[in-house]
Amino acid sequence: MYKAHKNEITGEIQSVKEHSINTANLCREFAVPVLKDMLYNLGLLHDVGKYQISFQKRINGSNIRVEHSTSGAKVVKEKYSNGVALMMEYCIIGHHSGIPDAGTISDTPDMTTLYGRIKRQCENYDDYKKELEILPMDNNDIIRYLSCDCKNKFELIDKYAFFTRYCFSCLTDADSLDTAKFCRGPENRSLHTNFYKCLDQINKSFTGFVCNTELQKARSKIQGQVYKKVGHDAGIYLMNMPTGSGKTLCSAKFALEEAIIKKKKRIIYVIPYNSIIEQTAEVFESVFGENAEILRHQSTFSYEDKDGYSEDYRITIKNATENWDAQIIVTTAVQFFESIYANKRGKLRKLHNMADSVLVFDEVHLMPIDFLQPCLEAIVYITSYLNSEAVFLTATMPDFEKLIKKYTLRGSKIENLVEDTSLFYLFDKCNYKDLGYLSDEKLITISLESVSSLIVVNKKKTARRLYELCRGKKFHLSTYMTAFDRMKTIASIKNELQNLEKNFPNMKNVPENSRVTVISTSLIEAGVDLDFCAVFRELSGLDNILQTGGRCNREGKLKNATTYIFQLESEKNKISNDIRANITKGLIKKYENISCADCIREYYDMLFFSQEDRITNMAMYQECTDILSIPFQSYANKFELIDSKTVSIVVERNRTSSDLIKELEDTGKTDVRKLQMYTCTIYQQEFDDLLTQHMINDFGSGIWCLMNSDYYDIETGILFEGKDCFI
Structure with missing residues (x-):
């Protein structure tokens, strides 16, 4: 028997055949219909390299390093010869280290590019043929699917790159889930939300609102426009509502009704700032109560710091955070978009679970100009091909219909939920x-x-x-x-x-x-x-x-x-x-x-339609000439919504932060998520100033900590010279 994994606790062995078939079945389950056979084969072939004798020696205890991910890519290259094969090669060869850059056909085996790694020599792995039965698949059908709606090679490059990451997401999540199930036993329960009961709770909260004043009546009429369009056939809904008109609960009610009617698996709230997440999550938790287990995925929140959670629940939350297997998720725009454009399995595992969802983008006008094209494009792909829909929510709505048609696929179905704005003046x-x-x-x-x-x-x-x-x-x-x-x-x-x-x-x-x-x-x-x-x-x-x-x-x-x-x-x-x-x-x-509508419209027209170079600067097609040369890793490293010119500094603020810093100093490691609550942000020049004064130290970890409490003031934050001392 060829071994794939060994359970270090029980000593049980999982065969390569069993793991490969399990992964293939999960991949098929995750995939959109047209890609099911390809994803099955992708899961089946991803660990072909474990049929090498050297890998079997390694799993039996030999202290040797064995590269097993190249072999499956070689099988694909031998069997298929078009863009489908290349997509599968990217996914298999990167399923541990991340999707690599394509490189060039002249790359040598010592290079980490796709073309370099595919040239590496592997031991014989042909015994996979005796155990794994590859399904026939219609390459032409897949190619037609990948190229449909693309009017030029630039749109093809972007769409091909998206679906490569999507397939990688299906593969790595399936691989991780099956491996975890074998090594740790049956997984903990999933986070559960009852959409029907949540909708009932939100309706009860609305019945408590009286409509006596002119403003209250206007709020009810504006919200009524939104509810009348529940069940309509659109991919993207625009919810332009003035501040104070009840946008948050209105969007939640609309999302719940859409999810119930259209049988969506989850609702994902995407919010620009951590500070807004705190408030939105608290509102939902207050209204939904025990009917919803909400997953909060943000840098400043750690479930470890919250009291009242059982260890079983903490493990459930940890697992759900890795792949977003939850029914209501509240996250940041940074987490959402950087997950889509990542190349590592740790982030990309989430992408396929954005399918069959209602995505609500709060304060959507804050989408960064320098990343606008890829952000809009990602939303259009998810809503056009992955059976999801999006709600754009803001009090100052840009002309997104025009932007989407200019910078993404032209056939997107977009509907305005609030067409009558005659009562907006009451909210001024x-x-x-x-x-x-x-x-x-x-x-x-x-x-x-x-x-x-x-x-x-x-x-x-x-x-x-x-x-x-x-x-x-x-x-x-x-x-x-x-x-x-x-x-x-x-x-x-x-x-x-x-x-x-x-x-x-x-x-x-x-x-x-x-x-x-x-x-x-x-x-x-x-x-x-x-x-x-x-x-x-x-x-x-x-x-x-x-x-x-x-x-x-x-x-x-x-x-x-x-x-x-x-x-x-x-x-x-x-x-x-x-x-x-x-x-x-x-x-x-x-x-x-x-604050009038004409002024807002003119502002966004001047802002977005005069800066095409900035808006398209981060498009994937700017990085390569065709689908044969996509630099996935290099692009992922560049795709940072938060300005990388800033540096985070950890500051000791209480016993918890003190213990975390001490652990970092002693071991060089600690729980980074817990530390987020105790970080402040400074510019590179300010960082250099503190470093020159020897006021910060990273203990070799890359996580910088403030070493002198005189350089921090609880009212104004980090200082760049010590406080005066009077004796």
Whole structure:
């Protein structure tokens, strides 16, 4: 018997034949219909290299290194000769190390490219023919499927690359699941959600809402437009709803009804910021209760840190996080898109489980321009070919129908869920006024005239500088602070605002030392449910300004409230390369009300349709000339939605963080997910400054930790020179 795996606990052996057939059957189960036979064969052949005598010696205890993934790719190359064979070669040869770059046909065996590795010599593995029965498959049918809807070679390259990663996802998840089942025994239970009961709970929550005021009636009518279109036949739905109209629960109800009617397996919420995830997940958990086991996949959340979870449940969560085998998932845009464009099995395992889903993209206008084409393209592929549908949710909707047809497949079915916008004006709870240039001191003085004010600036250093100038009850928020401290600060701000409303219900005659001022970077703009009497926003993109304006008079209790736009005199002579800000500056002069639909439309038209080079810069077709030369690994390394010019620094903030840092120092390893809560973000130049001062150390792990607590302030975050000491 040829051995594939040995259970180190029980001593049991799994044969290569058994593992290969199990993997093949799972691959077939995961695959879309036209690819089922190919995926079966992919699973069947992926471990052909384990029929080599050297591998059998290794599994029997010999201390030798054996490359087994090349053999299956060689079998495929011998049997098939077109793009289907190449796709299978990519998947098999990379099923442990990741999908490689294609390289060139002149590459030598010592190179790690596909063309290099396929030339490597392997021992005889022909005994696979005695045990594995390859299914016949229609190559031409698969080729037609891969090339359909593609009008040129560029679209073909992108679609071919997507489906190569999709097949790789099916293979690696099937391989991992069967191996885990044999080595660890039956898997723990799956996360379970009852869509019917969740829908019932959300309907009950809506029955508690009264519709007495004009605003409440408008909210109900806007939401009603959405519900009337449940069950329609579209791939992408546009849900343009103003701030305060109940977007989150409305989108959840729509997603649940779609999932039930169309028998979707899961609902995936994709959210731009970690801070929004906290709030969205808490809303869902509160409404759904025990009817939903929600998987939260984000960098700042660790199930290990939460009390009340059994060990069995923690293992279930860990497994679900690896391949998204859950029915409701709340994740970040970074996790979602970087998983699709990765080349490693650790991330790509999720891709095939994005099929048969309702994908909800919250604050979709924040999709980064430099990655817009591949992000939109991925959504179109998943909704067009994997039986999923997407909901685009925002209060400031770009013309996505036009963008999708320009930068992706032209046949996408797109439907607008809210066509009548005549009641949107009722949700305008503040005016917008341009103050022009102000000194730091003047800005602070004006802000202190309000009972509660929010000042949002573009730079972290600016936020810190203004905070130091401010007096009274003041708060600071930026990514110089750890997520741990930001969450505590936001909780304190909410508490102070509630006390202010309680002690001064009319918001009159409030002494200066009782007024609340919050100075923040843009991280507060979306998903942080705070309400201020006045808001001040440094000139930026129109979407940023309107999002910040959503924190002004949020509950509509004030008759007159204003969001002020300003520029700082300290920045007056600096040339701005921010195209968003430059466009907005012109629109402020043109429109009396910058929150009107015409202004928003013109802003996005100028932003997206004048920057085609930036939008398409990260398209896969820019990296190669045809499907024979796709650089999967190199592209994955470049596909980083978060600016790689920043560096994360771990800061000791409590006993848990102290223990994690100590473990890192002693062993060079620790639980990185738990550390995320205690990291702050700095720029490369700032990192170099701290390194020169010997204030950070990575203990050889690549995870940098702050070594001197004098270089961190709980109110303003990481410092770049120590605090003054007075003796």
